Amino acid sequence: MGSPLYSIPGTAPATTPVAEPTADAAAAQASPSTEARTVSEVLAQSQAGAVMDELDRDLVGLTPIKARIRDIAALLVIDKLRMNLGLQAQAPSLHMSFTGNPGTGKTTVALRMAEILFRLGYVRKGHLVAVTRDDLVGQYIGHTAPKTREVLKRAMGGVLFIDEAYYLYRPENERDYGQEAIEILLQVMENQRDDLVVILAGYKDRMDTFFRSNPGMSSRIAHHLDFPDYAPGELLRIADKLLEQHNYRFAPGARATFEEYLTARIRQPNFANARSVRNALDRARLRQASRLFADQDRRFTAEELTAIAACDIRASRVFQAAATQGPS
Amino acid sequence: MMTNPVSKITQGQFSFLPELTDAEIALQIEYGLSRGYAWSIEYTDDPHPRNTFWEMFGMPMFDLKDAAGVLTEVRNCRKGFPQHYIRLIAFDGTRGVESIAMSFIVNRPASEPGFGLIRQEAAGRTIRYTVHGYATDRPEGERGIETS
Amino acid sequence: MAIATGASNGATAITDAKRRYQAGVLKYGQMGYWEPDYVPKDTDTVCLFRITPQEGVDPVEAAAAVAGESSTATWTVVWTDRLTACDSYRAKAFRLEPVPNGPGQFFAWVAYDIILFEEGSIANMTASLIGNVFSFKPLKAARLEDIRIPAAYVKTFKGPPTGLIVERERLDKFGRPLLGATTKPKLGLSGRNYGRVIYEGLKGGLDFMKDDENINSQPFMHWRDRFLYVMDAVNKASAATGEVKGSYLNVTAATMEDMYERAEFARQLGSVVVMIDLVIGWTAIQSMSNWARRNDMILHMHRAGHGTYTRQKNHGVSFRVIAKWLRLAGVDHLHAGTAVGKLEGDPLTVQGYYNVCRDSYTRRDLPRGIFFDQDWCDIRKVMPVASGGIHAGQMHQLLDLFGDDVVLQFGGGTIGHPAGIQAGAVANRVALEAMVKARNEGHNIRIEGAEILRKAARFCGPLQQALDTWGDITFNYTPTDASDFTPTAAVAR
Ligand SMILES: Nc1ncnc2c1ncn2[C@@H]1O[C@H](COP(=O)(O)OP(=O)(O)O)[C@@H](O)[C@H]1O
Numbered sequence: 001m002g003s004p005l006y007s008i009p010g011t012a013p014a015t016t017p018v019a020e021p022t023a024d025a026a027a028a029q030a031s032p033s034t035e036a037r038t039v040s041e042v043l044a045q046s047q048a049g050a051v052m053d054e055l056d057r058d059l060v061g062l063t064p065i066k067a068r069i070r071d072i073a074a075l076l077v078i079d080k081l082r083m084n085l086g087l088q089a090q091a092p093s094l095h096m097s098f099t100g101n102p103g104t105g106k107t108t109v110a111l112r113m114a115e116i117l118f119r120l121g122y123v124r125k126g127h128l129v130a131v132t133r134d135d136l137v138g139q140y141i142g143h144t145a146p147k148t149r150e151v152l153k154r155a156m157g158g159v160l161f162i163d164e165a166y167y168l169y170r171p172e173n174e175r176d177y178g179q180e181a182i183e184i185l186l187q188v189m190e191n192q193r194d195d196l197v198v199i200l201a202g203y204k205d206r207m208d209t210f211f212r213s214n215p216g217m218s219s220r221i222a223h224h225l226d227f228p229d230y231a232p233g234e235l236l237r238i239a240d241k242l243l244e245q246h247n248y249r250f251a252p253g254a255r256a257t258f259e260e261y262l263t264a265r266i267r268q269p270n271f272a273n274a275r276s277v278r279n280a281l282d283r284a285r286l287r288q289a290s291r292l293f294a295d296q297d298r299r300f301t302a303e304e305l306t307a308i309a310a311c312d313i314r315a316s317r318v319f320q321a322a323a324t325q326g327p328s
Numbered sequence: 329m330m331t332n333p334v335s336k337i338t339q340g341q342f343s344f345l346p347e348l349t350d351a352e353i354a355l356q357i358e359y360g361l362s363r364g365y366a367w368s369i370e371y372t373d374d375p376h377p378r379n380t381f382w383e384m385f386g387m388p389m390f391d392l393k394d395a396a397g398v399l400t401e402v403r404n405c406r407k408g409f410p411q412h413y414i415r416l417i418a419f420d421g422t423r424g425v426e427s428i429a430m431s432f433i434v435n436r437p438a439s440e441p442g443f444g445l446i447r448q449e450a451a452g453r454t455i456r457y458t459v460h461g462y463a464t465d466r467p468e469g470e471r472g473i474e475t476s
Numbered sequence: 477m478a479i480a481t482g483a484s485n486g487a488t489a490i491t492d493a494k495r496r497y498q499a500g501v502l503k504y505g506q507m508g509y510w511e512p513d514y515v516p517k518d519t520d521t522v523c524l525f526r527i528t529p530q531e532g533v534d535p536v537e538a539a540a541a542v543a544g545e546s547s548t549a550t551w552t553v554v555w556t557d558r559l560t561a562c563d564s565y566r567a568k569a570f571r572l573e574p575v576p577n578g579p580g581q582f583f584a585w586v587a588y589d590i591i592l593f594e595e596g597s598i599a600n601m602t603a604s605l606i607g608n609v610f611s612f613k614p615l616k617a618a619r620l621e622d623i624r625i626p627a628a629y630v631k632t633f634k635g636p637p638t639g640l641i642v643e644r645e646r647l648d649k650f651g652r653p654l655l656g657a658t659t660k661p662k663l664g665l666s667g668r669n670y671g672r673v674i675y676e677g678l679k680g681g682l683d684f685m686k687d688d689e690n691i692n693s694q695p696f697m698h699w700r701d702r703f704l705y706v707m708d709a710v711n712k713a714s715a716a717t718g719e720v721k722g723s724y725l726n727v728t729a730a731t732m733e734d735m736y737e738r739a740e741f742a743r744q745l746g747s748v749v750v751m752i753d754l755v756i757g758w759t760a761i762q763s764m765s766n767w768a769r770r771n772d773m774i775l776h777m778h779r780a781g782h783g784t785y786t787r788q789k790n791h792g793v794s795f796r797v798i799a800k801w802l803r804l805a806g807v808d809h810l811h812a813g814t815a816v817g818k819l820e821g822d823p824l825t826v827q828g829y830y831n832v833c834r835d836s837y838t839r840r841d842l843p844r845g846i847f848f849d850q851d852w853c854d855i856r857k858v859m860p861v862a863s864g865g866i867h868a869g870q871m872h873q874l875l876d877l878f879g880d881d882v883v884l885q886f887g888g889g890t891i892g893h894p895a896g897i898q899a900g901a902v903a904n905r906v907a908l909e910a911m912v913k914a915r916n917e918g919h920n921i922r923i924e925g926a927e928i929l930r931k932a933a934r935f936c937g938p939l940q941q942a943l944d945t946w947g948d949i950t951f952n953y954t955p956t957d958a959s960d961f962t963p964t965a966a967v968a969r
Pocket residue numbers: 058059060061062100101102103104105106107108109238241274275278
């Protein structure tokens with residue numbers, strides 16, 4: 001194999017082929033920052049700084065997470081400089097675990113993380129494939145490996161986000177197919193670091209247990225990020241942002257009502273941080289629409305169409321439940 | 329050994345070039361992905377020119393973003409079938425095309441025995457031709473295994 | 477800019493029936509062949525003529541005359557018109573514009589009702605559209621520039637028997653142009669010598685070899701001899717390479733019976749392709765298309781003779797119209813020019829021909845000479861053939877101009893290679909594969925093409941020899957048939 005000889009029977013052999021080094025191909029794929037020698041050059045070439053600034057701006061709170069991401073980015077930029085000078089050969093392991101309660105922004109941050117890794121040249125495409133156990137694990141023998149491989153192939157070039165990753169491991173059932181998925185994952189996480197980054201997400205305590213029983217997985221996770229619950233003030237600011245995104249705003253007095261609402265909601269079961277805020281606002285928009293709909297002959301102003309009124313929030317069941325239970 | 333100018337079967341897009349490296353294969357895969365094609369891997373021990381249906385190594389891969397996934401499977405296929413012909417095929421599902429848009433060989437057996445031409449004389453100086461693959465002289469499952 | 481005409485005498489149709497059908501001679505405009513307010517129906521065929529009226533002839537009257545003479549009119553009024561729904565049979569010239577930078581020339585748009593043409597018959601359509609009108613005295617010259625064929629009429633044709641998609645599946649060749657060569661010398665080789673050229677070319681790496689247009693059954697080589705030796709070469713080359721190979725066997729002959737006999741023999745011998753010349757005529761072409769469809773045969777069309785009426789810009793029929801008719805009539809391969817070779821053709825205009833062959837829906841594209849949107853209604857696509865004076869050193873230009881769906885035919889560029897025919901074939905195949913590979917890798921072949929070829933030549937001696945021999949050959953003459961348009965003029969609306 002290798003170079004063909006282009007030998008034509010009956011003719012003198014062609015001039016000895018000079019094999020062409022195939023460096024071309026590799027060069028065509030080179031990352032944008034091959035030549036960078038300073039941090040600002042890397043940041044300028046990659047525009048990763050812009051993504052980090054956006055993350056700061058768009059996401060409320062999450063101070064420790066944002067700091068961690070800057071640290072990781074700094075490490076990656078320096079690694080890039082080291083690689084450019086030949087001080088480091090192998091790409092660092094970048095697999096991560098994002099722990100925290102539902103609605104604390106894990107998926108949202110993972111999306112931004114994929115973008116940052118892409119800008120810095122640590123993944124080639126920068127997309128995020130979000131899955132859960134059902135996407136990876138099959139129902140019968142021989143079903144799991146192709147399913148897991150299929151997901152891995154789709155995620156290559158980007159980030160694989162596995163939500164509630166601990167469900168992959170079910171010690172109570174020793175023939176659970178989840179183990180097979182874990183093994184395939186481990187192999188790819190180790191051998192194809194250049195091809196994808198895996199982020200495992202879920203509740204902190206369950207993830208800790210999972211890592212304790214799966215030391216192989218634990219040892220391959222380079223960064224653990226723990227997402228705190230949002231303080232009520234932060235939730236309120238998240239509400240402002242979400243409304244703004246959809247061209248709504250709180251009418252005078254409504255914001256205070258929403259704060260009251262949050263105080264009650266946090267104490268109730270299944271509170272899910274920013275997600276609960278989002279759901280509450282979705283319902284408030286529905287109520288606003290019904291309220292306006294009743295007024296069939298009125299020409300609404302833009303003001304009226306964008307305002308969420310206190311009554312739209314007050315009608316929530318949360319207040320009734322709080323009233324019947326009484327303050328606890 | 330085959331006696332054509334490159335001493336090998338010349339099917340596919342790049343048989344007259346030096347064998348593609350994996351990095352070069354990745355670039356071709358990327359080109360296909362960027363045009364929305366779905367890649368598929370096929371292998372055979374019977375490369376007869378009219379043997380259309382090589383074995384599928386898994387299903388065609390839809391919705392991939394990056395060449396690495398396809399290349400991973402190429403490597404798996406080579407591991408399983410080191411002495412087979414393996415080709416990468418790209419499907420284009422666009423209306424009015426709905427066929428194969430790219431096809432090239434990514435693995436060959438160490439020696440390629442080639443084909444013989446069997447002539448059967450018929451009336452009026454006509455001849456009926458059969459292209460016979462030497463590889464198929466051995467039963468299925470025993471081909472492509474090194475002797476000598 | 478449209479021509480102001482209403483006032484000029486005789487341009488307005490006479491609507492009063494008594495006056496209109498009074499015996500005598502009327503102007504075409506008065507007879508109703510000029511209808512500036514007419515809006516073509518979806519089922520109308522619309523033709524764009526370039527006309528050059530004789531001195532003193534009103535261009536509007538000339539346009540009306542073209543409409544008249546290509547549909548129902550005769551030189552005088554006939555009362556028998558009144559036995560018919562003649563208003564609908566009349567073709568209608570509905571728009572007239574001076575040709576940009578073409579003094580004395582005008583573009584005239586003429587619409588034809590669908591009832592005027594027999595379904596599935598190019599012979600019938602051409603008998604009307606280019607029947608009498610081109611000899612008509614009041615015109616110095618006329619040219620059919622482009623045609624919009626309505627979907628309703630397109631669907632009365634079966635189109636290419638194989639089409640380029642199915643052709644690729646049958647040949648198992650994808651993602652690159654196909655390679656061919658015409659056997660040379662054109663005339664004089666015996667069957668045995670002829671087969672030798674075929675074998676060498678195919679074994680060396682070409683996909684196709686080809687008979688020339690005037691190889692039929694002459695004293696030096698009768699057709700049966702040619703077919704027998706060629707098919708031995710084709711099969712031997714197929715075994716030597718593991719690829720499907722073909723050679724266009726020209727079945728052009730004096731009569732349909734002869735052509736059928738020859739095609740039948742080609743089929744018996746296992747050929748994948750037969751060939752006909754444009755000079756056999758529309759009826760014979762459609763008959764051979766039906767035959768090819770019945771026999772799983774690729775039908776190669778050599779456009780022999782077209783230059784007599786396509787080349788001059790002021791008179792004849794544009795090749796884009798011929799290409800449209802041939803796609804409907806049903807051929808699989810069509811010589812459509814090279815732009816860089818020895819035969820006539822402006823690059824953009826030639827690309828226009830290629831698009832007509834290969835599009836699912838052709839959009840109006842004035843720089844490429846395409847005046848109308850054309851819905852091809854899922855009719856199969858014709859594989860264009862670039863042939864004539866091209867060589868491996870132009871591979872980047874050819875791939876850049878025409879893309880993957882084309883047969884590149886290097887006749888002299890294969891057979892004239894200093895190290896022999898196989899070496900010539902190797903040079904072409906290596907140049908082609910290297911160029912496709914580089915393009916796919918993201919290289920700009922238009923700029924880096926020559927360098928890519930030089931690199932490939934470093935590992936391929938035969939390519940180096942080809943570049944040394946022909947590297948600098950180009951055929952640069954001013955094409956006579958560039959498209960006339962000014963981007964800001966009314967035509968570009
Ligand atoms: N810090 C934040 N600022 C603004 N919106 C947020 C923030 N955190 C979460 N959200 C919003 O809350 C919703 C749930 O967040 P998500 O990332 O899915 O949480 P998790 O993955 O931790 O369950 C999303 O719609 C997201 O836009």
